[in-house]
Amino acid sequence: MKNKKSGIFATLFFTVISILFVAPIFVVLMNSFKRKAFISLSPFSMPDEKSYAGLENYVTSITKYEFVKAVGWTLFITVLSVIVILVCCSMCAWYITRVKNKLTKLIYLLCVFSMVIPFQMVMFTLSGTADSLHLNTPWGIVIVYLGFGAGLAVFMFCGFVKSIPIEIEEAAMIDGCNPIKTFFSVVLPIMKPTYISVGILEAMWIWNDFLLPYLVLDIKKFKTISIVVQYMKGSYGRVDMGAIMACLIMAIIPVIVFYLSCQKYIIKGVAAGAVKG
Amino acid sequence: MEKSIKRYWPVFILPTMAAFMIGFVVPFLEGIYLSFCDFTTIKDASFVGLENYAKAISDKTFTHAFSFTTVFAIVTLVLINVLAFAVALALTQKIKGTNIFRTVFFMPNLIGGIVLGYVWQLIFDGILGKFDLALKLNAKFGFWGLVILICWQQIGYMMIVYIAGLQAIPGSLNEAAMIDGANARQRLFKITIPMMMPSITICTFLTITNSFKLFDQNLSLTSGEPMHQTEMMALNIYDTFYGHVGFEGVGQAKAVIFFIIVVAIGLIQLRATRDKEVQQ
Numbered sequence: 102m103k104n105k106k107s108g109i110f111a112t113l114f115f116t117v118i119s120i121l122f123v124a125p126i127f128v129v130l131m132n133s134f135k136r137k138a139f140i141s142l143s144p145f146s147m148p149d150e151k152s153y154a155g156l157e158n159y160v161t162s163i164t165k166y167e168f169v170k171a172v173g174w175t176l177f178i179t180v181l182s183v184i185v186i187l188v189c190c191s192m193c194a195w196y197i198t199r200v201k202n203k204l205t206k207l208i209y210l211l212c213v214f215s216m217v218i219p220f221q222m223v224m225f226t227l228s229g230t231a232d233s234l235h236l237n238t239p240w241g242i243v244i245v246y247l248g249f250g251a252g253l254a255v256f257m258f259c260g261f262v263k264s265i266p267i268e269i270e271e272a273a274m275i276d277g278c279n280p281i282k283t284f285f286s287v288v289l290p291i292m293k294p295t296y297i298s299v300g301i302l303e304a305m306w307i308w309n310d311f312l313l314p315y316l317v318l319d320i321k322k323f324k325t326i327s328i329v330v331q332y333m334k335g336s337y338g339r340v341d342m343g344a345i346m347a348c349l350i351m352a353i354i355p356v357i358v359f360y361l362s363c364q365k366y367i368i369k370g371v372a373a374g375a376v377k378g
Numbered sequence: 379m380e381k382s383i384k385r386y387w388p389v390f391i392l393p394t395m396a397a398f399m400i401g402f403v404v405p406f407l408e409g410i411y412l413s414f415c416d417f418t419t420i421k422d423a424s425f426v427g428l429e430n431y432a433k434a435i436s437d438k439t440f441t442h443a444f445s446f447t448t449v450f451a452i453v454t455l456v457l458i459n460v461l462a463f464a465v466a467l468a469l470t471q472k473i474k475g476t477n478i479f480r481t482v483f484f485m486p487n488l489i490g491g492i493v494l495g496y497v498w499q500l501i502f503d504g505i506l507g508k509f510d511l512a513l514k515l516n517a518k519f520g521f522w523g524l525v526i527l528i529c530w531q532q533i534g535y536m537m538i539v540y541i542a543g544l545q546a547i548p549g550s551l552n553e554a555a556m557i558d559g560a561n562a563r564q565r566l567f568k569i570t571i572p573m574m575m576p577s578i579t580i581c582t583f584l585t586i587t588n589s590f591k592l593f594d595q596n597l598s599l600t601s602g603e604p605m606h607q608t609e610m611m612a613l614n615i616y617d618t619f620y621g622h623v624g625f626e627g628v629g630q631a632k633a634v635i636f637f638i639i640v641v642a643i644g645l646i647q648l649r650a651t652r653d654k655e656v657q658q
Contacts, residue, residue: 111473119482122530125501132500144504189394196390199383208395215402217644219591221615222637225630226405226412229420234400248401251394280383280390309490311594312616327492331598334496345496352493360488364481367488371535372542 126353133158133350137343158343159351166329168348172355175325178239178314179307182246183300186254189247191296194258195288199267209259215252220312223249228316237319245317246307254299257374261295262288298370301363308356326352413630418623430631439606440632443614444639450521450610451589454528458585459578462533466540467570480541484534491531495598498527502599513600520600520608527595532588536581543577544570572654579651586647590640611636 131147132140139152148154162168197205231237231245265288273283289296311327314320320328330352333345360367383390408420413430415423434440465483469476486494502513502523513519547570555565571578593612596602602609602617609617615636618629 108471108473111468111471112475115468115473115475115479119479122482122486125497125530128501128504129497140500141503141507144500144507189397192390193394196383196387200380200387208391211398211403215398215406217587217641218402218406219612219633219637219640221593221612222633223402223405223409224616224633225619225626226408226420227401230400230405230408236400244397245401247394248397248399251398251402255394274382280386284390305488309488309493309594311490311492311597327490327594330496331492334598346500349493349497353489353497356488357485360485361481368480368484368538371484371538 129346129349129353133343133346135343135346137341140342140346154343158347161341162333162344162347162351166333166344166348167324168326168329168351171324171326171329172351174239174323175308175327178242178246178325179304181240182243182250182307183304185243185247186250186303187296187300190251190254190299191258191289191292192284193251194255195262195284197255198259198262199270209255212252212255215249216256220249224312224316227313231317237317239318239323242314242317245313249313250303250306254303257299257302258292258295261292265291294369294373297366298373301367301370302374409630410634412627413634416627418626426627430627431635433628434631434635437618437628437632439609440611440614440618442606443609443611446521446608447590447592447610450524450592451586453525454532454589455582455585457525457529458532458536459581461529462536462581463540463574463578465533466537466544467566469537470541470544480534480537483537486531487535489531491592491594492598494527494531495595498523498530499599514603517604517607520603523599524592524595524608527599528589528592531595532585536585539581540574540577543574547573575651575654579648582651583644583647587640587644590643611639 128144132144134154134156135148135152136154136157139148146152193208197208227245227249231241234241236242236244269291270283270287273287274280278286309327310325311331314325315328315331318325318328320332324332326348330345330348333348334340412420412423414425414427416426416429417423469479489497499513502519506512506519511519513523551569551573552565555569560568591612592610593616596608596610596613597616600608602613606614606617611632615629615632618625618632
């Protein structure tokens with residue numbers, strides 16, 4: 102009896118906390134329908150007849166600040182980079198675990214080392230290198246992401262490859278598969294759960310990244326979501342609060358939809374990723 | 379088998395290694411070299427020895443950023459881990475709706491730092507505005523604002539890791555302790571926490587390094603105002619590079635110091651908590 106009561110109390114308690122947790126996003130949602138003058142004046146009141154702006158803020162941010170284009174580029178960069186990272190790093194991780202020599206050991210250590218390095222250490226020189234190699238486009242930045250994201254991916258894949266019994270691969274080789282075929286038809290299917298974990302961690306990072314694309318991309322032509330938001334807020338002169346609210350909402354909604362639809366994989370991926378880390 | 383794989387190195391490791399060179403190794407080595415040079419672009423560097431380091435250390439904003447970051451890292455380390463652990467403990471009990479609560483608590487983690495910063499700026503300035511105060515005018519508000527933001531963002535993530543750890547503890551251990559007459563508190567401190575040390579190692583490591591590397595949220599929430607007082611190390615370095623012409627060398631020297639601090643703290647922390655891990 103006592104247990105049941107405390108259970109109800111706990112559910113109530115966590116319900117209140119959950120509501121507080123999502124409240125900030127609702128406040129922004131509310132404000133995205135208000136006219137800009139009313140946002141800083143009374144951010145916590147519902148839009149009323151005087152302050153209601155309809156979809157005006159959304160229209161401004163799409164037409165004036167090209168927000169849809171930014172979503173497109175962010176999606177393009179994230180999807181392409183994640184695919185490239187998954188394919189290249191899993192191959193690399195398999196190779197350096199199966200071939201044991203000093204070089205592969207060095208590669209592994211370098212990858213682990215690169216995971217803890219703060220981006221500020223390389224930001225100036227990296228943006229210089231990327232510029233001189235003409236990597237300042239959404240296509241080129243994929244190579245930069247592969248290079249800077251390789252550490253985590255190779256490390257996690259290595260952890261998994263070590264647990265695959267080598268006999269399976271040997272059997273495939275004896276049956277006449279070359280290493281490339283062995284990798285793609287035997288190793289890759291076994292590693293599917295690791296692909297999902299690594300893919301999710303890298304996607305979360307690249308989608309939300311601000312400084313790397315800001316410094317590497319030619320931002321006159323290509324902007325990502327974070328860059329547009331920062332640009333709107335950071336531009337001197339008049340800051341259009343209404344358009345910013347609309348942008349924040351449009352930046353948050355795709356993430357939440359994606360999260361709710363792949364929640365199971367995301368939570369599993371994060372837990373698995375952290376245990377390996 | 380090893381021999382036949384070895385011949386295929388151009389397919390397996392060349393693409394990743396080439397990108398790794400461009401994206402990490404070359405910029406890293408170049409960065410170390412440039413920290414001893416005076417330069418405005420990579421090509422006009424001239425060697426000046428330790429001058430940049432001397433300037434970096436005597437820069438008051440940098441030392442302030444260091445102490446600000448350290449205090450911030452300690453506060454968030456304690457808050458995030460205690461709260462996330464408590465929530466994980468509660469949500470692995472038989473309570474209705476645990477799945478929904480987990481979903482909600484994890485959600486802020488997926489939203490980008492820049493976006494989060496502006497969401498909270500609206501909230502904080504809305505509250506403070508009622509008392510004629512503002513976030514960017516008082517460093518205390520900036521500090522606690524950042525703490526709240528980071529807790530809000532990271533508790534869910536750490537909670538997931540702790541839940542995974544809790545679920546991996548064999549139930550027989552707790553049952554045996556219960557039969558031996560251990561109360562809930564004894565079970566928590568003598569069984570659950572020692573068994574959770576691997577998860578605690580990971581979470582404390584992640585929270586400390588995340589706090590030290592924090593940039594996006596700092597830039598968007600306070601951008602260091604008032605007067606660099608809420609500036610953390612990463613933002614201070616960024617500001618030195620791109621805010622003042624002619625200080626690129628100093629910025630790079632600061633970046634090297636920053637990198638050494640992050641690596642050192644990571645290593646010390648791992649050693650400290652790894653020692654406390656128990657064999658199953």
